[in-house]
Amino acid sequence: MIWNFLILYKLKTMKVLVATDKPFAKIAVDGIRKEIEAAGYELVLLEKYGEKANLLEAVKDANAIIIRSDIIDAEVLDAAKELKIVVRAGAGYDNVDLAAATAHNVCVMNTPGQNSNAVAELALGMMVMAVRNMYNGTSGSELMGKKLGIHAYGNVGRNVARIAKGFGMQIYAYDAFCPKEVIEADGAIAVDSAEALYETCNVVSLHIPATAETKNSINYDLVNKMPKGGLLVNTARKEVINETELIKLMEDRPDLKYVTDVMPAAHAEFAEKFAGRYFTTPKKMGAQTAEANINAGIAAAKQIVGFLKDGCEKFRVNK
Numbered sequence: 670m671i672w673n674f675l676i677l678y679k680l681k682t683m684k685v686l687v688a689t690d691k692p693f694a695k696i697a698v699d700g701i702r703k704e705i706e707a708a709g710y711e712l713v714l715l716e717k718y719g720e721k722a723n724l725l726e727a728v729k730d731a732n733a734i735i736i737r738s739d740i741i742d743a744e745v746l747d748a749a750k751e752l753k754i755v756v757r758a759g760a761g762y763d764n765v766d767l768a769a770a771t772a773h774n775v776c777v778m779n780t781p782g783q784n785s786n787a788v789a790e791l792a793l794g795m796m797v798m799a800v801r802n803m804y805n806g807t808s809g810s811e812l813m814g815k816k817l818g819i820h821a822y823g824n825v826g827r828n829v830a831r832i833a834k835g836f837g838m839q840i841y842a843y844d845a846f847c848p849k850e851v852i853e854a855d856g857a858i859a860v861d862s863a864e865a866l867y868e869t870c871n872v873v874s875l876h877i878p879a880t881a882e883t884k885n886s887i888n889y890d891l892v893n894k895m896p897k898g899g900l901l902v903n904t905a906r907k908e909v910i911n912e913t914e915l916i917k918l919m920e921d922r923p924d925l926k927y928v929t930d931v932m933p934a935a936h937a938e939f940a941e942k943f944a945g946r947y948f949t950t951p952k953k954m955g956a957q958t959a960e961a962n963i964n965a966g967i968a969a970a971k972q973i974v975g976f977l978k979d980g981c982e983k984f985r986v987n988k
């Protein structure tokens with residue numbers, strides 16, 4: 670009798686895999702575990718797995734997966750025979766093959782807004798660092814009174830606007846999909862095109878997702894519109910930058926600076942050519958705070974429980 674019960678229990682226990690090559694803070698993992706175990710599921714942790722083969726092995730019996738920027742492609746989905754849902758604990762889901770997930774009948778969600786303050790704080794921090802000449806001891810400048818262009822006014826863009834107001838910056842924003850009234854309600858000036866944003870602003874902060882339309886869209890002509898001494902801040906994705914053209918532009922315009930939280934493919938060339946005008950974090954750090962990990966990780970766990978128990982598909986991003 671007891672054996673029957675145990676076999677049944679084992680059969681019914683759902684496995685939730687947290688697969689994070691860049692791990693969450695421990696406090697966030699503890700919170701995720703609490704949510705998952707309270708629902709009667711088992712939590713399996715795969716951190717800093719390095720090789721894809723380790724991920725392929727771990728997903729085999731997972732019913733649900735929580736990821737960050739970890740790549741979930743067709744090969745991973747093929748290996749994950751029991752998988753029902755993947756939640757990207759974060760905003761951007763360009764690391765998940767949505768069409769393949771749909772073909773495998775796997776629901777994909779993100780956790781919008783949960784880590785946006787962390788990313789916005791880093792964007793402002795990088796601005797301060799750049800205008801203070803990377804803290805090299807020389808006289809720099811201030812953000813107060815400067816024109817800040819927010820390129821895409823989503824959750825991160827809004828937080829950047831809120832914090833930049835405290836610095837006394839003049840805030841402009843361009844977003845093809847966000848109504849002007851939303852931007853203006855925050856006291857920012859909505860402009861009609863990306864070109865107008867770059868022409869106007871001393872600092873441009875990128876918050877566009879990496880999509881077929883945006884990849885390579887930050888190019889020579891666009892950034893060249895910036896006034897003398899322009900600063901480009903990228904806490905979005907490296908793919909949106911046309912690196913070859915940005916390198917050419919920074920060679921032609923020694924007044925421009927580029928700071929990024931996503932290391933360029935051509936990092937060595939940027940670092941060699943633009944010392945003092947270029948900075949990259951070693952690893953994407955925007956959402957790497959205990960608070961953001963807790964917010965996004967626990968939201969992901971709750972969304973998984975809601976989906977598996979009640980079929981709730983809020984925040985689903987694939988059809």
Ligand code: 3PG
Nearest residue numbers: 737738759760761953956
């Ligand atoms: C996001 O899209 O949420 C951010 O880029 C954070 O990514 P990360 O979870 O890999 O830090």
